[in-house]
Amino acid sequence: SQQGEEDPQALSIQEGENATMNCSYKTSINNLQWYRQNSGRGLVHLILIRSNEREKHSGRLRVTLDTSKKSSSLLITASRAADTASYFCATDGVDSSYKLIFGSGTRLLVRP
Amino acid sequence: DVKVTQSSRYLVKRTGEKVFLECVQDMDHENMFWYRQDPGLGLRLIYFSYDVKMKEKGDIPEGYSVSREKKERFSLILESASTNQTSMYLCASSGSAYEQYFGPGTRLTVT
Numbered sequence: 001s002q003q004g005e006e007d008p009q010a011l012s013i014q015e016g017e018n019a020t021m022n023c024s025y026k027t028s029i030n031n032l033q034w035y036r037q038n039s040g041r042g043l044v045h046l047i048l049i050r051s052n053e054r055e056k057h058s059g060r061l062r063v064t065l066d067t068s069k070k071s072s073s074l075l076i077t078a079s080r081a082a083d084t085a086s087y088f089c090a091t092d093g094v095d096s097s098y099k100l101i102f103g104s105g106t107r108l109l110v111r112p
Numbered sequence: 113d114v115k116v117t118q119s120s121r122y123l124v125k126r127t128g129e130k131v132f133l134e135c136v137q138d139m140d141h142e143n144m145f146w147y148r149q150d151p152g153l154g155l156r157l158i159y160f161s162y163d164v165k166m167k168e169k170g171d172i173p174e175g176y177s178v179s180r181e182k183k184e185r186f187s188l189i190l191e192s193a194s195t196n197q198t199s200m201y202l203c204a205s206s207g208s209a210y211e212q213y214f215g216p217g218t219r220l221t222v223t
Contacts (some may be wrong), residue, residue, distance in 0.1 A: 004153070042216045104152065
């Protein structure tokens with residue numbers, strides 16, 4: 001089955017720096033989503049980008065999508081210690097936009 | 113705000129016990145999901161439901177069953193718990209807008 005794979009698996013940056021995480025997937029999609037998970041908690045939806053969109057912004061988040069390369073990136077600008085979390089991309093399938101497949105995530109540590 | 117609640121944050125059960133994990137959402141969402149999350153494996157879909165009394169197997173349904181008698185409630189059942197079912201279990205719901213709303217998770221330990 002298709003799967004999003006995040007890269008890198010772990011990232012450590014200084015507060016104020018930008019953080020970039022990448023996601024690759026295998027088959028055609030309708031939408032790609034990014035989620036955040038604080039340690040030991042449930043996931044929180046961050047942003048959804050449709051297959052006909054190339055870039056989307058939400059506050060300090062910028063998501064790009066390249067369907068020809070089957071890849072997406074999440075950029076967090078001016079990072080804060082509170083951004084420390086795991087970040088997951090999730091892809092749907094052409095047969096169902098409701099059923100998601102999650103990647104294994106990027107663990108982000110923002111050092112104060 | 114959408115609220116998804118799960119009946120327990122932490123649960124310890126013995127091998128062979130029948131285990132019920134309950135999930136309730138308050139936003140009248142049609143779709144509900146059960147995942148398990150294990151280190152290095154990400155989230156894996158166990159079962160999902162797109163309507164009352166309707167269910168579909170996900171990627172790892174073996175050893176699990178589900179029940180959805182009311183729209184707001186989706187239960188995951190471990191018929192006979194085994195140690196390899198020790199995991200974090202996450203419930204989620206979604207409506208027509210595709211994004212999923214997650215509960216806080218239940219960390220289940222089977223001894």
